[in-house]
Amino acid sequence: MAGVVQAGLKRIAVDTRPMGRPAYRRLLLGQGVSFIGFQLTSVAVSAQVFDITGSSLWVGLLGPANLVPLVVFGLWGGAVADAVDRRKLLLTGSVVAWLATLALLVQAAAGWGNVYVILAATAVQATGFAVTSPTRGAIIPRLVPLEHVAAANTLNYLVSSIGSVVGPLLAGLVLAQGGYGTAYLIDAVLFGAGFYAAVRLPALEPLGAVSRPGLRSVTDGLRYIARQPIVMMSFAVDIIAMAFAMPRALFPEMAAERFGGSAVAFGWLSASLAIGAVAAGLMSGWVGRIHRQGVALTVAIALWGLTVAAAAFAGPLWLIVLLLAVSGGIDMVSAVWRQTILQTYAPDEMRGRMQGVFMVVVAGGPRLGDLRAGATSSAVGLVPAWAGGGFLCALLVVITGLAVRSFWKYDTRQKR
Incomplete structure (x- = not known):
């Protein structure tokens, strides 16, 4: 009986074989530590903007402040x-993101309380992230x-999810005790782990045909996506979600409305999706044993939307966190499938551009x-904005998934 249980656990336990590669292991662990600081800053920025303005719409405007650099510099x-x-390139992008964190630290320490400075620093940080992520x-x-x-991608999402749990929970404590400046300072220090891992990487010169980076190169990548409906759909369903x-x-x-503005409650809400992902x-x-990934992605994203919608109607904090955690677990699994499709479908000389588009979408x-939620909440209220988006997501992804037959029938065991 014990052998059966052990075999069953082995089948579902996370696959750690990629950790046997030292360069990958350093990159993974460095990314995990630095990502805690990144998440800490993300929560602190949202809280500081809401503290300054008292408006979810302004918090939502952090979305486009991130989005424009992500699109431009992600593709580039x-x-x-x-x-x-x-x-x-990884080292260069990392330094840009770190300088933005220092700018956030300076504005907090100086007590400026200027939302435009925060938005500008956020945009610079997004620029660095747009380069490093792809x-x-x-x-x-x-x-x-x-x-x-696939196993390496799962480990990446697992480590990032742990950072997304620890970072927001740490933010709840830091913001309650030390303030925004302390949060940004911790992020600046933790950055060193990811930078060290990047320094220790071997040289990674391009393989295969090399095209000069620029508009034509980006266009070639977009044309490749347009000719591959399965790749295209992996982006479309993520945008819907x-x-x-x-x-x-x-x-x-x-x-603020349900828990008296508690920083601890805010920290739990911010960490909830990542708790489920972990x-x-x-x-x-x-x-990695799921081969009908088109069907699996469609079903997973529909369930994501429905569980997010259910959380809007929950009362106790623990139930909201639980439902959002289920949503986060579903999202993590679907993210692994989407990423693996890209990394195994595209040749090496296209992977950077595919990852650039993937990063822009993700x-x-x-x-x-963020922008949709903030704007609709200002117009119709918290619960309709929250739940309505979840229900609409579930409906749209099912319609879209069924409409593209090659995606619905996609099986990783079939040769292209």
Whole structure:
């Protein structure tokens, strides 16, 4: 009996084989530590903007402040990642993001309380993230065997999710005790772990045909996506999920309306999605064995929308957190499938550009969701804005998934 239980646990437990590669292991752990600081700053920025303005609409405007740099520099950064040493590019983008964190620290320490300065610093930080994220994604297939890419992606999302739990919970404590400046200072210090991991990477010169980075290179990448409906749909379903159902911009308002503005409640709400992602990541051994990924993605994103909607009607904090945690677990699993499709479908000389578009969608979609949530909440109220987006997400993703037959029938066991 014990052997059966052990075998069952082994089948569902997270696959750690990629950790046997030292360069990947350093990159993973460095990213995990620095991401705690990144999440801490994200929560602190939202809280500071709401504190200054008292408006969810202003919190929602953090979305476009992030989105424009993410689109421009994400596409450009992905094209550059296909043409230069990816290690050097990762280092450059990291320094840009760190300088933005220092700017946030200075404005908090000086007590400026200027929302425009915060938006500008957020935009610069998004620029650095727009360069590093596609570069890091394009690096992974060079550090681990192709058959371990799905497992490496799962570990990446698991570590990032742990940071997304620890960062917001730490933010609740830091904001209650030390203030915004302390939060930004911690982020600036934790940045060092990710930078060290990038420094220790081997040289990663481009393979295959090299195209000069620029508008033509970006256009070539977009044309490739347009010719691949399965790749295109992996982006489309993610945009639907994030733009319509992401409730993040409403967390400060919910904490204020239902929990008396408690910083601890805000921290739990901010960490809730990531708590579920961590739980799902620890039990993710089965994820790589799902081959009908088009069907799986459609069903998963519909469930994401429905569970997000249910959280809007919950009363106690623990129930809201539980429902959002379920949503976060579903989202983590779907993210692994989307990322793996891109990394295994595209050749190496296209991976940087694919990761650039992926980063724009993955990071830009939630920013659109922030704007939608903040604007609709200001117009119709908290619960209709929150729940309505979730229900609409579920409906749209089912319609879209069924409409593209090649995506619905996609099976990883079939050769292209």
